[in-house]
Amino acid sequence: MAPDPAGRKPEPVREPPAGENPLRLGMRRERIAEPCVMIIFGASGDLTRRKLMPALASLHARRLLPPGFTVLGVGRTAWSDERFRQIMQEAVAEFADRELAAGAQWDAFAAGLMYQCTDLGSADAYGGLARRLTDLDQIRGTDGNHVFYLAMPPSLYPPIIGGLGEAGLDSGDRCWTRVIIEKPFGRDLATAQTLNRDVNRVFHESQVYRIDHYLGKETVQNLLVFRFANAFLEPTWNRQFIDHVQISVAEDIGIGDRGGYYEEAGVLRDMFQNHLLQLLCLVAMEAPVAFEADAVRDEKVKVLRAVRSLDAGAHRVHAVRGQYAAGQVLGRPAGAYRHEDGVQRKSVTPTYAALKLHVDNWRWQGVPFYLRSGKRLARKTSEIAVVYRQVPHLLFGGEARADLVPNVISLRIQPDEGIALRFEVKRPGMSLRMRPVDMDFSYGSSFGLLEMPNAYERLLLDCMLGDSTLFTRRDEVEAAWRVLQPVLEAWDHAPEEGLEFYESGTWGPVAAHDLLRADGRRWRRI
Numbered sequence: 190m191a192p193d194p195a196g197r198k199p200e201p202v203r204e205p206p207a208g209e210n211p212l213r214l215g216m217r218r219e220r221i222a223e224p225c226v227m228i229i230f231g232a233s234g235d236l237t238r239r240k241l242m243p244a245l246a247s248l249h250a251r252r253l254l255p256p257g258f259t260v261l262g263v264g265r266t267a268w269s270d271e272r273f274r275q276i277m278q279e280a281v282a283e284f285a286d287r288e289l290a291a292g293a294q295w296d297a298f299a300a301g302l303m304y305q306c307t308d309l310g311s312a313d314a315y316g317g318l319a320r321r322l323t324d325l326d327q328i329r330g331t332d333g334n335h336v337f338y339l340a341m342p343p344s345l346y347p348p349i350i351g352g353l354g355e356a357g358l359d360s361g362d363r364c365w366t367r368v369i370i371e372k373p374f375g376r377d378l379a380t381a382q383t384l385n386r387d388v389n390r391v392f393h394e395s396q397v398y399r400i401d402h403y404l405g406k407e408t409v410q411n412l413l414v415f416r417f418a419n420a421f422l423e424p425t426w427n428r429q430f431i432d433h434v435q436i437s438v439a440e441d442i443g444i445g446d447r448g449g450y451y452e453e454a455g456v457l458r459d460m461f462q463n464h465l466l467q468l469l470c471l472v473a474m475e476a477p478v479a480f481e482a483d484a485v486r487d488e489k490v491k492v493l494r495a496v497r498s499l500d501a502g503a504h505r506v507h508a509v510r511g512q513y514a515a516g517q518v519l520g521r522p523a524g525a526y527r528h529e530d531g532v533q534r535k536s537v538t539p540t541y542a543a544l545k546l547h548v549d550n551w552r553w554q555g556v557p558f559y560l561r562s563g564k565r566l567a568r569k570t571s572e573i574a575v576v577y578r579q580v581p582h583l584l585f586g587g588e589a590r591a592d593l594v595p596n597v598i599s600l601r602i603q604p605d606e607g608i609a610l611r612f613e614v615k616r617p618g619m620s621l622r623m624r625p626v627d628m629d630f631s632y633g634s635s636f637g638l639l640e641m642p643n644a645y646e647r648l649l650l651d652c653m654l655g656d657s658t659l660f661t662r663r664d665e666v667e668a669a670w671r672v673l674q675p676v677l678e679a680w681d682h683a684p685e686e687g688l689e690f691y692e693s694g695t696w697g698p699v700a701a702h703d704l705l706r707a708d709g710r711r712w713r714r715i
């Protein structure tokens with residue numbers, strides 16, 4: 190294996206066409222990747238239809254894909270290239286924009302879509318794949334540059350990685366090879382470590398892109414800009430001024446047709462190990478020395494390593510779980526988790542969890558981070574709320590004192606992406622009464638955006654460009670599992686202990702509210 194087969198050469202810079210407004214085109218001195226083939230393992234699956242192909246078609250329409258860009262879809266379903274193109278066209282029309290799936294624009298994109306019917310569980314598959322790639326590289330001028338995207342059942346990751354290595358598809362001369370691995374990355378610390386070893390036996394770490402689409406969200410990236418490009422924030426972003434932090438990722442939907450997967454996973458593996466702990470890292474991390482992959486990831490790992498362990502019974506006090514029962518969501522009847530397809534009638538899989546974590550370092554000592562996520566909650570929303578301490582001494586007595594609420598900076602990740610600062614003002618009138626108001630920045634109104642850029646677009650492009658800043662590193666994934674491991678073990682050991690059933694359409698189990706009430710706090714009403 191070459192020392193750094195990811196081959197980060199300087200990328201060509203493309204200028205906007207004369208007379209075009211580069212900002213409107215979204216291509217202000219954008220870098221263009223080198224020609225490449227993206228091999229999607231699992232091309233007949235849900236992720237490809239709903240996310241990957243719409244993202245690629247949109248990148249094509251925005252002229253951000255390299256010349257000769259090619260997709261080789263792989264699955265067991267017996268499709269021809271033509272059939273694959275038809276199905277993908279329907280998918281793009283359904284899950285993205287009808288315009289992207291029509292006319293000359295679609296035809297040009299579809300000319301680069303190929304399909305190969307292969308059982309990747311069979312060792313013979315990889316020779317055929319290598320031959321097809323050699324042909325495609327010649328026909329399409331892609332120079333042997335390959336991105337392998339593993340959109341497959343995770344049980345197949347090890348044989349696929351091994352198969353690629355044995356077929357010599359892990360690297361090449363004067364070209365680059367990268368591999369994108371979907372979540373879940375392992376199902377606990379031990380399996381994640383094993384998978385990392387299997388992956389790194391074949392691929393150099395610089396070739397590996399572990400994807401967490403949350404990191405591709407515009408508002409999540411903005412969190413770094415907000416923190417590290419504004420001078421006013423840093424002096425108060427610490428234990429002296431901040432009382433606590435709340436991170437909420439709420440979904441109003443249930444598990445849909447993913448019962449089999451969810452029964453195995455549960456909410457901690459599905460949401461906390463990746464999305465919520467990533468958000469925690471971005472809020473709590475120190476300023477990296479540069480906005481570069483390793484510098485950013487070094488700081489995130491330090492946060493995860495500083496999280497106080499929930500072992501030795503701490504999970505009983507600091508972790509809460511629940512499962513949705515029947516109820517009403519947004520005025521519509523919603524059934525119980527136990528009645529979903531693919532779910533056991535006596536299932537004890539948690540669909541909601543709340544954790545209280547401490548980051549034991551100088552900046553955050555004594556500041557609790559409350560994390561919650563669940564399905565079938567009252568509404569779909571993701572938010573980080575940084576709640577400040579009260580002022581040390583209040584000048585205004587009497588009624589004013591009763592009105593006082595703490596300052597809050599809330600970062601809305603979705604929907605209605607933006608940032609709000611809550612502070613106190615005097616109510617107009619003769620008496621001295623106060624009221625909290627919000628100073629509110631909204632992406633939609635400030636930038637005239639109807640829709641935020643798609644996270645997968647950003648991440649797919651970054652991978653083609655060799656930029657892994659927004660992907661998780663080996664030690665980071667393992668550190669995240671290490672945080673959750675004691676809770677996972679305790680919950681697996683006593684699956685019914687403390688499991689509370691909450692009505693669909695509410696804000697989760699009573700115990701989650703008690704978790705904060707015990708500290709004299711409460712969850713924000715979002």
Ligand SMILES: NC(=O)c1ccc[n+]([C@@H]2O[C@H](COP(=O)([O-])OP(=O)(O)OC[C@H]3O[C@@H](n4cnc5c(N)ncnc54)[C@H](OP(=O)(O)O)[C@@H]3O)[C@@H](O)[C@H]2O)c1
Nearest residue numbers: 231232233234235236264265266308309310340341371372
């Ligand atoms: N769907 C999402 O929204 C989502 C979100 C985040 C992460 N993910 C992750 O992405 C991965 C894929 O999810 P998905 O929802 O797309 O799954 P899916 O709909 O079940 O699709 C699985 C794909 O794998 C292919 N496959 C399975 N066994 C194969 C084999 N032996 N040889 C060749 N192909 C094989 C299937 O092809 P055939 O059917 O043709 O055999 C199909 O294309 C999973 O790891 C999942 O956790 C999915």
